[in-house]
Amino acid sequence: MENFDYDLLVIGGGSGGVRAARIAAGHGARVAICEEYRYGGTCVIRGCVPKKLFVYAAHFHEEFDDAAAYGWDSTVNSFDWSTLIANKDKEIDRLNGIYEKLLLNAGVKVFHQRAELIDAHTAQVGDQRLSAQTILIATGGTPFVPDIVGSEHAITSNEAFHLPAFPARTLVVGGGYIAVEFAGIFNGLGSDTILTYRGPQILRGFDNDIRDHLAGEIVKKGIDLRLNSTVEQIQIKDDGTHNVTLTDGSSVDVDCVMYATGRTPNSANLGLEKAGVALGPRGEVLVNEDSRTNIENIYAVGDVTDRIALTPVATMEGHAFADSVFGDRPWLADHTNVPSAVFSQPPVATVGYGEEQAREKFASVQTFSSEFRTLKHTLTENTERSFMKLIVDQDSDRVIGAHMAGADAAEIMQGIAIAIKAGASKAQFDATVGIHPSSAEEFCTMRVPD
Ligand code: NDP
Numbered sequence: 001m002e003n004f005d006y007d008l009l010v011i012g013g014g015s016g017g018v019r020a021a022r023i024a025a026g027h028g029a030r031v032a033i034c035e036e037y038r039y040g041g042t043c044v045i046r047g048c049v050p051k052k053l054f055v056y057a058a059h060f061h062e063e064f065d066d067a068a069a070y071g072w073d074s075t076v077n078s079f080d081w082s083t084l085i086a087n088k089d090k091e092i093d094r095l096n097g098i099y100e101k102l103l104l105n106a107g108v109k110v111f112h113q114r115a116e117l118i119d120a121h122t123a124q125v126g127d128q129r130l131s132a133q134t135i136l137i138a139t140g141g142t143p144f145v146p147d148i149v150g151s152e153h154a155i156t157s158n159e160a161f162h163l164p165a166f167p168a169r170t171l172v173v174g175g176g177y178i179a180v181e182f183a184g185i186f187n188g189l190g191s192d193t194i195l196t197y198r199g200p201q202i203l204r205g206f207d208n209d210i211r212d213h214l215a216g217e218i219v220k221k222g223i224d225l226r227l228n229s230t231v232e233q234i235q236i237k238d239d240g241t242h243n244v245t246l247t248d249g250s251s252v253d254v255d256c257v258m259y260a261t262g263r264t265p266n267s268a269n270l271g272l273e274k275a276g277v278a279l280g281p282r283g284e285v286l287v288n289e290d291s292r293t294n295i296e297n298i299y300a301v302g303d304v305t306d307r308i309a310l311t312p313v314a315t316m317e318g319h320a321f322a323d324s325v326f327g328d329r330p331w332l333a334d335h336t337n338v339p340s341a342v343f344s345q346p347p348v349a350t351v352g353y354g355e356e357q358a359r360e361k362f363a364s365v366q367t368f369s370s371e372f373r374t375l376k377h378t379l380t381e382n383t384e385r386s387f388m389k390l391i392v393d394q395d396s397d398r399v400i401g402a403h404m405a406g407a408d409a410a411e412i413m414q415g416i417a418i419a420i421k422a423g424a425s426k427a428q429f430d431a432t433v434g435i436h437p438s439s440a441e442e443f444c445t446m447r448v449p450d
Helices: 015-028 042-046 048-069 081-105 175-186 208-220 309-324 355-361 409-421 426-429 442-445
Strands: 005-012 031-034 110-111 113-120 124-125 128-137 142-145 169-173 190-197 224-226 231-236 241-244 251-254 256-259 263-265 298-300 338-342 348-354 365-370 386-394 398-405
Touching: 005 015, 005 113, 005 309, 015 031, 015 081, 015 128, 015 309, 015 386, 031 309, 042 081, 048 081, 048 175, 081 110, 113 128, 124 175, 128 309, 142 298, 169 251, 175 208, 175 256, 175 338, 190 309, 208 224, 208 348, 208 355, 208 398, 224 263, 241 256, 241 442, 338 409, 355 365, 355 398, 365 426, 386 426, 386 442, 398 409, 398 426, 409 442, 426 442
Parallel strands: 005 031, 005 128, 031 110, 128 298, 169 190, 169 256, 190 224
Antiparallel strands: 113 124, 124 128, 142 263, 231 241, 241 251, 338 348, 348 398, 365 386, 386 398
């Protein structure tokens, strides 16, 4: 048998790669990991975590207004972007350190360099060559910006976390998770915000009622939502203003254009062709259900595989890989009923089928929904309304989808996701006593079908 430097070489120090490296090392494997930027990956360094911190920052604005109705003198005069950035950076530095420490404590050899494969068992890492029995590709994804005139003047979420000055006017392009979240952040922090999306409604793929409800709410909060329209070109005026021509013929002047038009798998220049690894049309590393590529000893997890681009899914895939290959405990990552949230304002959270998908798949579908003003806002002038919806397969009485737009949607949906994963029936939802007064209790009290 050949002698390799390591049992496992992981390329990419994000959620999937770090989890796999730690777990494999825990099973006794000799593991090395390479990361060219900072440990923690997109989620920790320039994704979920700093984004959620920005969402908190943006939401205070509304909280101050709401507080006044409860008797507080909550007059606020200013917002300091540089304080937010500095505090956010401090937290990201802390998390970056924790990720590295977790790896070191697990006995993983940590490299701060890019790795490129030379063949199926060897990688060039700086001026060293490392060989490994098994290789895991966990290199994530990167923002995609379509090629239009002036696109070089646009930023993506990567840059949004480090803007030197907070823009007074912002145009966000796209209608997915990142576009909707960042439109809410810019708007909440006080930028005049336009969100432009090429289709008829934001959040394609989500339940249609949720999409409509959220669109109505974000418009009420001040976002200028332009549907069926996208950017034709961006020109920079002498004073630095971005003049943007939209495909609907209109033109707007803003200080910042942010593209959130999807992400592309990071599979280029990794030597994957030298190792013979097959890629799909979007550059995604093709894998089977146990995350193995067409090359027997090479696996891939996370966004680079373009399955479900969510951190907890990448960690699940990395964990399943490490247990299966190094722990003699084989299990498959389960990509069904994966809950997710859009941290818009208000947030949206979802698990299972939307109504439209359910009607395609099940013979008899019933829906239950509720739209209401939360107790908190009965005292405030805030016109925000929450919306909840359950999708039920009538033949089995199983709840096959749950959706919410409203405060704390992500926190509420996590528990509902457990019930749905466990196969709960509508009768069991109905038999569950609600927690009163809460919004969550609505999920147990929707008795009359739509
Ligand atoms: P999404 O795939 O969610 O959305 C991309 C958006 O850009 C869609 O509205 C799409 O339109 C639009 N678009 C694509 N190409 C073009 C184009 N050429 N011109 C104009 N519009 C275009 O990607 P995101 O970048 O928002 O996020 C990437 C992934 O990251 C998400 O899918 C999600 O898995 C993950 N993520 C999760 C978060 C969370 O859990 N809270 C937060 C952020 C990201 P169309 O719908 O018409 O194709």
